């Protein structure tokens with residue numbers, strides 16, 4: 134299948150006074166899979182439906198392989214789409230559902246039959262061709278929808294929370310399967326999700342959206358390790374955040390004094406106008422040790438705290454700490470297989486420490 | 499009823515209140531049943547009975563028993579024509595109603611709730627006015643000759659040179675029936691269309707279907723339950739109508755309802771009138787039964 138490059142140029146969608154999508158520009162590499170990730174109502178679906186042609190943008194342009202498709206009607210766009218509720222035609226059999234797109238393209242019955250059989254094999258439903266959608270499970274229905282979208286050899290695939298209606302186990306195995314299929318076919322794919330795990334599992338590139346705007350575009354590791362805003366830092370995974378001010382700069386890094394009294398040594402400090410910053414630290418970067426009268430004093434990246442809550446999660450434990458300055462800290466520690474019991478229990482006096490390289494500085498707007 | 503009581507007797511004791519409740523609930527139906535028994539079932543039986551008897555020269559209805567009245571309807575040319583005309587006019591009315599109802603029902607379903615409510619009001623508003631009044635209204639509009647409202651309009655606009663003769667034709671009856679029964683087509687259709695997942699139409703468009711193919715392959719088949727329901731209702735009501743053909747059909751577009759009235763009040767042939775009435779009932783029942791069968795069929799059922 135040919136891989137399409139997709140480009141959005143300053144597209145916006147206005148509903149009366151509400152701006153659902155605000156001047157979004159984005160380039161999607163051919164054959165890659167990107168995930169539009171964000172909380173409910175941030176404009177993900179609107180974005181996707183504008184690419185599909187189901188919603189007309191208020192302004193801006195959509196380009197596929199440099200051809201402007203902004204005003205091409207939906208049925209001439211040759212784009213495959215999966216809907217959250219599958220949207221299979223209930224009055225048609227599985228085979229007829231999959232053949233629908235071929236029929237619309239005027240492909241002869243015999244040729245269509247072969248391609249339908251091929252698509253059924255691809256989605257592992259060869260023996261279900263004669264059934265009606267209501268006779269299939271949710272996972273099978275979504276496979277039919279996938280077969281129906283792929284059989285037309287689309288220029289790209291759009292997925293709107295495609296696995297949202299499946300239960301957890303099935304959802305995870307479908308994520309892996311979909312991703313493998315997408316890579317094998319080299320099909321440019323745009324997925325919408327509010328589930329960060331889904332985005333991390335499936336996408337080459339994650340686009341974090343907030344209130345109609347792109348907040349950050351990057352690979353999973355970039356988004357996770359170097360969030361550009363507090364919103365991204367707290368939306369993807371869990372972050373400890375310290376509000377503070379830059380105390381001094383030393384080479385690329387420097388020292389930040391947090392409002393809660395902690396001092397933070399950082400390795401890299403972005404150039405910025407204001408000295409107001411937020412420092413985010415991932416919970417797994419924090420090491421928790423018994424206090425044992427250890428002197429914390431004025432050393433950076435070390436803080437004395439008390440254990441408030443412990444959650445055992447099998448592989449790891451979550452420690453909820455409260456510093457003397459009153460700030461909550463969350464630390465994740467891997468559990469040792471051979472030691473029984475938890476390293477710390479509620480009420481313990483502990484010292485939390487972390488590397489300077491774990492401190493990620495986000496300039497405050 | 500008996501089976502219900504039996505099964506509730508075998509229920510564990512804890513269910514006793516339900517038994518009492520069910521019994522008292524069925525008592526509540528007695529007044530209605532009594533009313534129906536005396537004013538509907540009893541006359542219907544009398545009708546059935548008189549339709550197989552003969553009327554002697556004194557006008558007394560009694561034995562011998564015969565099916566001659568039933569065959570007379572189809573054997574006598576004049577009556578057979580009324581029978582077939584009735585069926586044809588009912589089918590035509592239902593078909594035209596369908597064609598006129600689809601666009602309105604689609605707009606109703608696709609619009610914002612406020613607009614939907616306004617359209618619904620407009621569609622059902624005519625029901626408030628009596629059929630007789632509407633019949634005479636249409637008579638004024640369709641009056642033959644240059645003074646009729648429609649003819650006056652068409653001639654002033656230069657669309658026709660000579661006045662049309664619409665009143666007292668089948669066309670007039672169909673126009674009148676359409677006006678009276680149109681809501682009965684729009685409402686079930688809108689209800690069926692409203693149940694179609696809008697994503698299905700989007701999915702069809704994304705698969706390459708232009709709007710008219712979306713309609714033919716997705717919207718239309720999935721709205722068939724509404725169409726069958728509406729068609730059946732409009733057909734039944736039109737086939738059984740009396741007022742509209744009496745006012746707008748005159749002597750040349752008589753329907754079964756008018757034939758029955760003639761037989762009973764003009765000719766005083768009660769057995770024949772009864773036979774026609776029962777044939778009409780049978781036709782309507784048959785159409786309803788057929789549509790029920792269609793709706794039960796798997797191609798028309800919308801799976802959950």
Ligand SMILES: Nc1ncnc2c1ncn2[C@@H]1O[C@H](COP(=O)(O)OP(=O)(O)O)[C@@H](O)[C@H]1O
Pocket residue numbers: 148151152153171172173174175176177178179180
């Ligand atoms: N047809 C519409 N009319 C008015 N507002 C809409 C319409 N569709 C979506 N919106 C609004 O646009 C915003 C973005 O919606 P959507 O793209 O569906 O968000 P998401 O998919 O990220 O949850 C929401 O605030 C939503 O209420």
Ligand SMILES: [Mg+2]
Pocket residue numbers: 177178325
């Ligand atoms: Mg959405």
